Amino acid sequence: xxxxxxxxxxxxxxSETLSLTCSVSGGSITSSGFFWGWIRQPPGEGLECIGSIxxxxxxxxxxxxxxxxxxxxxxxxxxxxxxxxxxxxxxxxVYFCARLTVRQLPDSWGQGTLxxxxx
Amino acid sequence: EIGLAQSPGTLSLSxxxxxxxxxxxxxxxxxxxxxxxQKPGQAPRLLIFDASNRATGIPARFSGSGSGTDFxxxxxxxxxxxxxxYYCQQNSHWPTFGQGTRLEIK
Numbered sequence: 001x002x003x004x005x006x007x008x009x010x011x012x013x014x015s016e017t018l019s020l021t022c023s024v025s026g027g028s029i030t031s032s033g034f035f036w037g038w039i040r041q042p043p044g045e046g047l048e049c050i051g052s053i054x055x056x057x058x059x060x061x062x063x064x065x066x067x068x069x070x071x072x073x074x075x076x077x078x079x080x081x082x083x084x085x086x087x088x089x090x091x092x093x094v095y096f097c098a099r100l101t102v103r104q105l106p107d108s109w110g111q112g113t114l115x116x117x118x119x
Numbered sequence: 120e121i122g123l124a125q126s127p128g129t130l131s132l133s134x135x136x137x138x139x140x141x142x143x144x145x146x147x148x149x150x151x152x153x154x155x156x157q158k159p160g161q162a163p164r165l166l167i168f169d170a171s172n173r174a175t176g177i178p179a180r181f182s183g184s185g186s187g188t189d190f191x192x193x194x195x196x197x198x199x200x201x202x203x204x205y206y207c208q209q210n211s212h213w214p215t216f217g218q219g220t221r222l223e224i225k
Contacts, residue, residue: 047163048216049214063213105165105210111162
């Protein structure tokens with residue numbers, strides 16, 4: 001059974017870079033029919049897709065976040081990562097990693113990790 | 120960016136009753152519409168994709184319908200474990216989610 005697990009700092013200072021890693025187990029990260037992505041949910045609010053990457057390194061980013069987001073993949077480690085620069089309090093959220101279909105439909109999720117942006 | 124408006128915001132029903140949740144898109148998404156269930160402290164779980172297809176392991180009491188801009192998730196007879204927040208999501212263009220419908224026990 002596919003499992004995804006987020007890891008990274010739970011507290012980031014304003015203007016700094018948020019960095020998270022997702023480890024994939026129980027399945028292949030090099031499947032051609034899938035993307036690997038990040039979705040966030042501010043406390044008490046709805047869900048927002050940040051971006052995704054396939055095993056060849058092809059990426060999709062949310063247009064309004066494009067200038068601050070980088071998603072990368074390390075297939076040898078079965079991991080993919082998120083970097084979000086110049087964070088503000090508005091970036092405080094639970095960050096989920098997920099497997100997405102080729103049409104960007106998340107069909108398997110990690111448990112999520114809360115990242116708070118605060119000095 | 121395509122907006123998704125879910126209604127009602129909160130739905131209060133009793134176990135055994137039928138639940139009908141709505142999702143309206145700001146422009147046509149064809150049938151590229153999914154439904155998710157989220158319980159407190161958990162990740163969302165995919166219920167329905169492509170408007171009407173149940174995901175693997177989802178009970179038959181969950182059904183989806185609609186196309187274009189108007190979609191419905193129906194739960195035919197509520198079980199205690201169905202009380203949660205439900206989100207619709209479109210993946211016709213850059214994926215976006217609705218604001219959610221909270222299904223609570225009456």
